[in-house]
Amino acid sequence: MPGPTKDSLDLDADMTGVQMRDAMGQLLQKLRYEPTAKRIRATLGGRTVVDTTRAMLVWEPRRVVPGYAVPYQDIHAEISLRSSTPLENDAVGFMLPDLSKVPVFDPRIPFDVRTTAGEPVEVRVPETDAAAAGFRAHDPGLADHVILAFADFDTWFEEDDEIISHPHDPYGRIDIRGTSRHVQLMLDGHVLADTTRARMLFETNLPARYYLPMEDVVAPLEPSSTSSMCSYKGYATWYSATIGDQRVDDIAWQYEHPLSDAADVRDYVAFLDERLDLVIDGEQQKRSVTPWS
Numbered sequence: 373m374p375g376p377t378k379d380s381l382d383l384d385a386d387m388t389g390v391q392m393r394d395a396m397g398q399l400l401q402k403l404r405y406e407p408t409a410k411r412i413r414a415t416l417g418g419r420t421v422v423d424t425t426r427a428m429l430v431w432e433p434r435r436v437v438p439g440y441a442v443p444y445q446d447i448h449a450e451i452s453l454r455s456s457t458p459l460e461n462d463a464v465g466f467m468l469p470d471l472s473k474v475p476v477f478d479p480r481i482p483f484d485v486r487t488t489a490g491e492p493v494e495v496r497v498p499e500t501d502a503a504a505a506g507f508r509a510h511d512p513g514l515a516d517h518v519i520l521a522f523a524d525f526d527t528w529f530e531e532d533d534e535i536i537s538h539p540h541d542p543y544g545r546i547d548i549r550g551t552s553r554h555v556q557l558m559l560d561g562h563v564l565a566d567t568t569r570a571r572m573l574f575e576t577n578l579p580a581r582y583y584l585p586m587e588d589v590v591a592p593l594e595p596s597s598t599s600s601m602c603s604y605k606g607y608a609t610w611y612s613a614t615i616g617d618q619r620v621d622d623i624a625w626q627y628e629h630p631l632s633d634a635a636d637v638r639d640y641v642a643f644l645d646e647r648l649d650l651v652i653d654g655e656q657q658k659r660s661v662t663p664w665s
Contacts, residue, residue: 397471404431413529417502421449430519433487435477437538441517449495456484456492466663471577478663479538483521537603544576546604548636555582556651557643562616564591579660583640591615598622605634
């Protein structure tokens with residue numbers, strides 16, 4: 373049986389393993405794009421102004437979720453240059469120290485915080501005067517495409533399913549697993565929740581979340597006026613808690629009508645353990661640092 377060749381031995385000698393998170397962190401500071409086979413549609417001012425099977429997913433530098441870039445020919449509205457002063461990006465962003473040494477941009481960071489060379493444009497529906505921001509990047513891979521501000525449009529669809537918050541990342545996902553670990557959430561010695569019936573939600577590049585049966589929550593919870601949405605999980609209701617003699621606002625959330633990917637945490641409640649003491653099987657965990665810390 374022939375042995376390895378010299379070339380293969382040299383190749384093996386030059387290859388060094390890399391942790392995937394480190395590789396993703398290095399790519400985070402680059403402009404990234406990927407074609408999608410999905411039909412993408414968007415409405416603006418009550419009209420369908422985007423309808424394409426040639427869209428690209430685009431991650432501008434430091435952005436952790438993608439946007440859509442659409443060919444000019446597939447945008448059925450007026451497109452013109454717009455004046456825009458790029459917002460300073462050095463002082464904005466959120467730390468994800470496990471992933472990046474520089475602040476990252478999540479969907480809360482405005483579209484016009486720019487780290488890519490190019491020209492701002494506007495997409496306008498003359499009949500209704502509805503308008504949305506866009507950006508034409510000076511990159512050959514995105515020639516003849518416009519990156520569109522997701523939040524400026526009325527609705528987005530991948531095929532026939534509505535998409536909320538931002539496009540789905542083909543390299544990110546969520547997994548939900550039941551666990552019998554002993555999970556306790558505490559603050560200043562007060563127990564908020566205590567369970568061995570949690571469901572763990574694993575999401576790419578984020579700490580694991582523990583979703584707990586409401587019956588195992590000890591601290592009184594009161595619905596707040598805050599709401600949020602997640603592209604993978606749906607719309608969340610938030611709660612404030614009374615802990616000892618203090619009230620802690622917006623410390624927990626619940627998906628009462630989750631999207632299909634998150635069906636297994638329906639009616640379970642999760643806590644921002646970045647701001648609490650999380651104890652697993654009797655061992656206190658180090659508090660994670662995330663954009664919600």
